[in-house]
Amino acid sequence: KTTETTIHNALIKYGSLLLLVGQMVGLVLVMRYSRTHISNGEMYLASTAVFMMEVMKFILCLGVVFYQLDLSPRALGDEIYNHVWASPNEMLKLCVPSFLYTVQNNLLYLALTNLDAATYQVLYQLKILTTAMFSATMLGRRISSTKWASLVVLTIGVAIVQMSGSSDSHNNDASGKEDRNRLVGLVAVLCAACTSGFSGVYFEKILKGSDVALWIRNIQMGLPSVIIALATVYIEDSREVYQKGFFVGYSPLVFCVVTVQAVGGLIVAVVVKYADNVLKVFATSFSIVFSCIISMFLFDFRPNLLFVGGACLVILSTVMYSKPEYPPLLGAIHHAEL
Ligand code: C5P
Numbered sequence: 001k002t003t004e005t006t007i008h009n010a011l012i013k014y015g016s017l018l019l020l021v022g023q024m025v026g027l028v029l030v031m032r033y034s035r036t037h038i039s040n041g042e043m044y045l046a047s048t049a050v051f052m053m054e055v056m057k058f059i060l061c062l063g064v065v066f067y068q069l070d071l072s073p074r075a076l077g078d079e080i081y082n083h084v085w086a087s088p089n090e091m092l093k094l095c096v097p098s099f100l101y102t103v104q105n106n107l108l109y110l111a112l113t114n115l116d117a118a119t120y121q122v123l124y125q126l127k128i129l130t131t132a133m134f135s136a137t138m139l140g141r142r143i144s145s146t147k148w149a150s151l152v153v154l155t156i157g158v159a160i161v162q163m164s165g166s167s168d169s170h171n172n173d174a175s176g177k178e179d180r181n182r183l184v185g186l187v188a189v190l191c192a193a194c195t196s197g198f199s200g201v202y203f204e205k206i207l208k209g210s211d212v213a214l215w216i217r218n219i220q221m222g223l224p225s226v227i228i229a230l231a232t233v234y235i236e237d238s239r240e241v242y243q244k245g246f247f248v249g250y251s252p253l254v255f256c257v258v259t260v261q262a263v264g265g266l267i268v269a270v271v272v273k274y275a276d277n278v279l280k281v282f283a284t285s286f287s288i289v290f291s292c293i294i295s296m297f298l299f300d301f302r303p304n305l306l307f308v309g310g311a312c313l314v315i316l317s318t319v320m321y322s323k324p325e326y327p328p329l330l331g332a333i334h335h336a337e338l
Contacts, residue, residue: 013274017283020271023264024287029294030257032117035109036170036299044249045237046109049258050102051229056262058222064266065215083216084223091220093206097199098224104195105261106232107188114185116168118292118301118311122161123189125288125314128281128321129154130197138201150320157313162186164306168299204272214273218266285318 034044066076084091111120129151135141167182207217233241240248271280288311295301303311 009274012270013279016267016270016274017279020264020267020280020283021286021290023260023267024284025290025294027257027260027264028112028117028121028287028291029298030253030260031109031112032120032295032299034251034253034257035113038249039251039253040249042244042249044247044251044254045233045240046106046113047229047233047236048241048246049109049254050105051226051233052258053105053262053265054102054222054225054229056258057265058219058226060262060266061215061218061222065213065219068215079216080219083212083220087220090212091224094217094221095224095228097203097206098221099228100195100199101221102225102228102232104192104199105229106236107192107195111185111188111192114181115189116166116170116295116299116301118168118288118295118303118307119161119166120185120189121288121291122311122314123158123186124193124196125154125284125318126158126190126193127196127200128318130194131200132197132321134197134201139205146323147321150317153313153320154317157310157317160306160310160313162310164304164310166301166303166307168295168301170299214269218269279322281318281322285315288315 062076062080065071065079066073069075069079071079111124115123132143132147132151136143203217203221207214233246268280271283292301292303292311296303
């Protein structure tokens with residue numbers, strides 16, 4: 001029975017990691033493609049896509065709780081009532097990551113409208129740096145000198161990629177607009193890296209501070225996200241929505257972007273539960289290599305030597321950061337405790 005459980009858990013662990021690599025590569029490519037190729041004469045509104053994604057994620061979470069806890073629809077209603085309506089303090093706490101993730105998801109569209117997929121992927125790795133900093137300050141985790149060294153390598157690698165100026169064919173523009181766009185994309189991705197680090201650590205602190213199940217936590221975070229995402233549509237794009245409709249510019253590809261991002265949020269949750277953040281970071285490294293290669297074919301992305309050098313430093317730093325610091329036996333005990 002225990003062997004069966006071990007095999008079952010290992011299958012979920014490696015299966016979810018494989019899915020995460022596929023999801024990360026797929027998302028960055030379809031999102032970039034959807035922001036650079038207009039299909040119905042109009043570009044879709046990013047804020048509405050984020051809202052649709054939050055709605056889809058919320059429904060999927062409800063489905064998982066329903067299925068996992070084997071509840072009747074009435075019991076599911078009671079569970080939601082207890083954890084949402086009857087827990088205003090908990091809900092208030094979760095509004096923080098909920099708000100930041102919604103901002104982050106909007107920023108990612110802005111970044112991928114203005115930056116090519118490969119540059120975006122490498123720059124977004126800075127979230128390792130922000131995660132480490134917030135883990136040290138908010139969770140009081142000690143960060144070893146190897147880890148700090150790897151973070152310095154990461155920052156240098158990211159700076160080199162930024163200086164390389166490598167871009168795909170959609171950013172080539174002689175009017176100087178390209179530089180301006182690149183700056184907007186750069187600021188967006190840097191802000192997203194900060195919110196990603198903070199929200200990840202904040203969520204982990206809440207998750208480990210009580211025994212409320214992960215999926216219930218996701219529902220508590222998901223509900224404010226849906227409301228905040230709707231408010232963002234109103235604040236940012238209400239005029240366009242009134243004039244052209246909520247689903248202006250939507251094509252099957254846009255629904256595909258929304259679905260891949262929604263499912264991705266849930267895969268992140270499973271990976272953190274069954275594997276750990278270290279393996280998640282490894283998956284990101286793999287996805288950078290894959291998306292660079294695919295970008296060369298799909299977007300005519302031409303990396304120069306500086307880009308390749310910088311990207312190699314970023315991958316090296318990820319591997320350095322993820323190296324376990326304790327001996328294997330102690331490591332096994334540490335994992336068993338988690
Ligand atoms: O890049 P990062 O790892 O910060 O991406 C997190 C993504 O996963 C965000 O889109 C966020 O909305 C989603 N997420 C989620 N539920 C969690 C944690 C993250 O939906 N518990």
